[in-house]
Amino acid sequence: MRKLALLLFFFWSVSASAQNFTEDSLFIKRISNNILSSDEAYNNLWYLCKKIGARLSGSPQMVKAEKWGLETFKKYGANAWLQECMVPHWVRGGRDTATATYTINGKKQTLPLHVLALGNSMGTGAKGVRAEVITVKSYEDLEAKKDQLKGKIVFYDVPFDDTLINPFEAYGKYAGYRGTGASRAAKYGAVAVMVRSMSNSTDNYPHTGSLRYLDSIPKIPAVAIGLRDVKKLSDLMSSGTSVSAFIQTNGKFFPDTIGHNVIAELKGSEFPDQYITIGGHLDSWDPAEGAHDDGAGCVHTIEVFRALKELGYQPKHSIRFVLFANEENGLRGGTKYAEEAKAKGEKHIFALESDEGGFTPRGFGLSVNDTAWNKIQQWKTLFESYHVYEWKRGGGGADIGPLARNLNTPVAGFIPDAQRYFDYHHAANDVFEAVNIRELKLGAINIAALIYMIDKYGLQ
Amino acid sequence: MRKLALLLFFFWSVSASAQNFTEDSLFIKRISNNILSSDEAYNNLWYLCKKIGARLSGSPQMVKAEKWGLETFKKYGANAWLQECMVPHWVRGGRDTATATYTINGKKQTLPLHVLALGNSMGTGAKGVRAEVITVKSYEDLEAKKDQLKGKIVFYDVPFDDTLINPFEAYGKYAGYRGTGASRAAKYGAVAVMVRSMSNSTDNYPHTGSLRYLDSIPKIPAVAIGLRDVKKLSDLMSSGTSVSAFIQTNGKFFPDTIGHNVIAELKGSEFPDQYITIGGHLDSWDPAEGAHDDGAGCVHTIEVFRALKELGYQPKHSIRFVLFANEENGLRGGTKYAEEAKAKGEKHIFALESDEGGFTPRGFGLSVNDTAWNKIQQWKTLFESYHVYEWKRGGGGADIGPLARNLNTPVAGFIPDAQRYFDYHHAANDVFEAVNIRELKLGAINIAALIYMIDKYGLQ
Numbered sequence: 036m037r038k039l040a041l042l043l044f045f046f047w048s049v050s051a052s053a054q055n056f057t058e059d060s061l062f063i064k065r066i067s068n069n070i071l072s073s074d075e076a077y078n079n080l081w082y083l084c085k086k087i088g089a090r091l092s093g094s095p096q097m098v099k100a101e102k103w104g105l106e107t108f109k110k111y112g113a114n115a116w117l118q119e120c121m122v123p124h125w126v127r128g129g130r131d132t133a134t135a136t137y138t139i140n141g142k143k144q145t146l147p148l149h150v151l152a153l154g155n156s157m158g159t160g161a162k163g164v165r166a167e168v169i170t171v172k173s174y175e176d177l178e179a180k181k182d183q184l185k186g187k188i189v190f191y192d193v194p195f196d197d198t199l200i201n202p203f204e205a206y207g208k209y210a211g212y213r214g215t216g217a218s219r220a221a222k223y224g225a226v227a228v229m230v231r232s233m234s235n236s237t238d239n240y241p242h243t244g245s246l247r248y249l250d251s252i253p254k255i256p257a258v259a260i261g262l263r264d265v266k267k268l269s270d271l272m273s274s275g276t277s278v279s280a281f282i283q284t285n286g287k288f289f290p291d292t293i294g295h296n297v298i299a300e301l302k303g304s305e306f307p308d309q310y311i312t313i314g315g316h317l318d319s320w321d322p323a324e325g326a327h328d329d330g331a332g333c334v335h336t337i338e339v340f341r342a343l344k345e346l347g348y349q350p351k352h353s354i355r356f357v358l359f360a361n362e363e364n365g366l367r368g369g370t371k372y373a374e375e376a377k378a379k380g381e382k383h384i385f386a387l388e389s390d391e392g393g394f395t396p397r398g399f400g401l402s403v404n405d406t407a408w409n410k411i412q413q414w415k416t417l418f419e420s421y422h423v424y425e426w427k428r429g430g431g432g433a434d435i436g437p438l439a440r441n442l443n444t445p446v447a448g449f450i451p452d453a454q455r456y457f458d459y460h461h462a463a464n465d466v467f468e469a470v471n472i473r474e475l476k477l478g479a480i481n482i483a484a485l486i487y488m489i490d491k492y493g494l495q
Numbered sequence: 496m497r498k499l500a501l502l503l504f505f506f507w508s509v510s511a512s513a514q515n516f517t518e519d520s521l522f523i524k525r526i527s528n529n530i531l532s533s534d535e536a537y538n539n540l541w542y543l544c545k546k547i548g549a550r551l552s553g554s555p556q557m558v559k560a561e562k563w564g565l566e567t568f569k570k571y572g573a574n575a576w577l578q579e580c581m582v583p584h585w586v587r588g589g590r591d592t593a594t595a596t597y598t599i600n601g602k603k604q605t606l607p608l609h610v611l612a613l614g615n616s617m618g619t620g621a622k623g624v625r626a627e628v629i630t631v632k633s634y635e636d637l638e639a640k641k642d643q644l645k646g647k648i649v650f651y652d653v654p655f656d657d658t659l660i661n662p663f664e665a666y667g668k669y670a671g672y673r674g675t676g677a678s679r680a681a682k683y684g685a686v687a688v689m690v691r692s693m694s695n696s697t698d699n700y701p702h703t704g705s706l707r708y709l710d711s712i713p714k715i716p717a718v719a720i721g722l723r724d725v726k727k728l729s730d731l732m733s734s735g736t737s738v739s740a741f742i743q744t745n746g747k748f749f750p751d752t753i754g755h756n757v758i759a760e761l762k763g764s765e766f767p768d769q770y771i772t773i774g775g776h777l778d779s780w781d782p783a784e785g786a787h788d789d790g791a792g793c794v795h796t797i798e799v800f801r802a803l804k805e806l807g808y809q810p811k812h813s814i815r816f817v818l819f820a821n822e823e824n825g826l827r828g829g830t831k832y833a834e835e836a837k838a839k840g841e842k843h844i845f846a847l848e849s850d851e852g853g854f855t856p857r858g859f860g861l862s863v864n865d866t867a868w869n870k871i872q873q874w875k876t877l878f879e880s881y882h883v884y885e886w887k888r889g890g891g892g893a894d895i896g897p898l899a900r901n902l903n904t905p906v907a908g909f910i911p912d913a914q915r916y917f918d919y920h921h922a923a924n925d926v927f928e929a930v931n932i933r934e935l936k937l938g939a940i941n942i943a944a945l946i947y948m949i950d951k952y953g954l955q
Binding site for chain 2: 067068071072077197198200201202235237395397420421422424425452454455458471472473474477
């Protein structure tokens with residue numbers, strides 16, 4: 036009898052759960068139809084890219100972007116506000132230039148290099164820096180050559196590994212050279228560094244990104260070079276030709292200034308004190324429009340709000356939609372958000388970030404415990420109709436990292452297709468036109484679907 | 496004892512098969528490294544697009560393309576040849592133009608329409624056609640309005656359903672209007688038709704494609720309109736404004752001419768008389784470079800050959816690599832290929848076509864029996880490292896359709912991501928620049944991997 040009861044309970048729960056998923060599938064289809072039939076996502080991206088443009092923390096455009104984000108949320112009926120935080124204020128200060136010069140058959144040659152100063156780097160000043168170039172193939176190679184670096188410009192010629200299927204892996208392997216390569220070379224007396232753009236593109240756009248000077252080491256200038264010029268320079272250096280380079284950059288820091296996270300909230304009906312966060316970052320590097328990085332993530336966030344609101348969705352938990360203030364060169368927005376959450380004793384049950392571009396959706400990376408993981412695995416088929424198949428353990432986003440670290444919040448990252456991301460990442464071609472309208476919308480649909488399922492069923 | 500033997504056999508087969516798949520995984524990684532480290536695929540696409548360009552059957556460019564295909568296969572060490580077939584020879588004959596005129600507040604207005612005559616359509620002649628426009632929303636609507644069509648230009652204003660997740664489904668629902676809409680309207684006395692471009696793009700490029708006149712019905716001119724102009728025209732018509740249109744096109748047929756399939760072959764070591772075919776089609780519509788449709792499929796085909804040859808792969812079955820002569824407006828290449836195969840009594844155990852563009856790979860559609868399907872399902876994890884998760888029952892390609900129908904060959908279609916395909920399909924923006932190098936290469940890798948597995952393990 037007990038066995039029979041268990042069996043009956045089993046069938047009841049299976050059929051109950053099947054029943055629920057059918058309803059869920061229908062609601063997700065409503066989300067999908069709403070988003071695919073609307074022009075709002077694409078128009079919002081257009082406005083952010085074309086009317087506001089590049090928006091590094093501390094810039095006047097970032098102030099405009101905050102205002103636009105707040106007004107856009109309110110236009111869609113949100114309870115929305117700004118959350119103040121101090122942000123770094125670095126400026127490029129002018130056009131970055133560089134040339135390589137060398138002598139072949141007694142004739143002096145000049146190779147112009149397409150470069151961008153790395154974010155947070157100190158400029159050379161008006162006079163620029165001129166010095167002999169020395170190639171370094173790895174940090175091991177740097178250490179081996181440490182006695183030869185004094186007075187030189189170090190060229191980190193470390194290839195981005197094109198044979199890795201996921202370009203984020205190549206980025207992960209190489210990003211350290213951009214991050215601390217300057218300080219590590221300066222330690223041995225180098226006067227500037229040049230790094231390969233972190234991209235597997237076929238064009239010559241240089242790709243910037245943030246550098247971090249290590250304490251008590253001289254702060255030397257640093258630039259990223261476009262890949263076609265990297266190839267030329269690399270070939271020259273390999274041929275044994277003696278090359279000197281001239282670099283002129285103008286980067287400088289102003290004092291920290293006030294920035295804001297833009298936050299909208301849908302109040303929960305059952306668990307108003309439990310929060311789900313979804314976000315992207317509003318700041319973007321200065322040479323481009325920040326379309327994929329991270330206009331797309333901001334538009335995803337706004338679009339999920341818009342669609343859920345328009346469909347009259349009443350969440351059980353409170354859902355926060357956040358455009359973070361400062362991902363690129365400081366992480367002050369995400370840090371502030373988690374600090375305030377902790378100070379107020381808020382319970383954050385889940386957070387998701389979209390910061391890998393507006394490409395066709397592939398899946399989600401989840402840093403959650405086994406219970407949550409197993410629960411989410413039961414929802415997989417709901418997402419297959421939307422071509423989402425990839426569920427990875429591990430993942431999140433820079434801005435929600437502080438929530439994960441300091442409040443132990445389970446976090447996730449939205450995973451769009453990654454093949455084109457580094458063609459645009461931190462480069463001048465990261466513009467509105469690089470984003471496909473359907474790919475962008477499908478991202479919002481799948482994020483909305485996951486948020487909806489987690490809100491409805493919880494994670495534990 | 497028998498149970499034990501069975502059990503032991505079970506473990507043996509599982510471990511044997513696991514062992515084999517490890518080797519396979521390593522070989523597929525070698526294919527991947529070879530293709531991702533090579534510039535050949537991209538250079539080939541560049542040459543086909545930029546140096547040869549549009550290549551409709553019967554055109555001088557198609558002759559160049561055949562020569563290039565043959566030479567490229569031979570350059571990579573192939574036994575390659577041309578297979579002759581008769582192909583249709585339609586020409587556009589000049590620039591297609593159209594305008595809509597209407598009167599608002601007593602003032603005559605002119606709306607220029609971006610149009611392309613449909614492939615295979617008869618031109619209007621130099622004088623053009625001018626007539627009142629009547630909107631038709633479906634074939635049911637056409638039948639309902641049949642008494643009003645005489646002397647009119649029929650505008651098929653049937654929306655491409657953007658809410659369908661897979662744009663190929665929308666295409667499937669709508670393609671009939673392009674195919675036979677002209678004849679069905681002409682039957683009731685219409686003098687020309689205009690169809691919506693079959694696309695969910697946000698631009699105004701008109702998208703051509705083939706039309707088929709039904710016997711014994713007058714052959715009237717037909718054009719496709721760019722989507723922004725469709726919107727304007729549709730709004731005008733909905734407002735009740737009386738609109739007349741002027742269309743001038745120059746399409747005509749010349750007598751059938753000689754074309755060729757380009758075929759390369761790797762001879763099988765164990766089953767030389769059993770064939771596996773992989774192909775794409777070399778012909779492309781005249782307004783563009785045919786980059787995604789189907790330069791990508793041709794480059795995939797050539798690249799799979801190049802990589803397998805360079806890796807010294809000795810297939811068990813004979814593998815044929817085919818650039819088909821005439822997919823767009825006749826299917827004569829695929830028909831000839833199957834005819835000759837049948838005449839020679841060849842056994843074709845599998846055929847795969849790549850004709851959905853050079854986008855990031857998603858999976859394969861398979862028209863195979865249960866045995867083959869179950870076998871292939873066991874290989875799925877091998878493909879997940881390459882982000883291929885979608886295995887669908889059903890699928891193939893137009894050029895290998897005759898093999899499936901007449902020789903009962905199991906067939907498959909390569910499925911890349913479909914979201915951007917109809918932005919470019921049969922339109923002037925289907926150019927080299929629309930193809931991403933990594934997405935293109937990943938397609939070749941996954942196709943090569945599937946062909947390798949089928950060659951090694953067979954399908955039965």
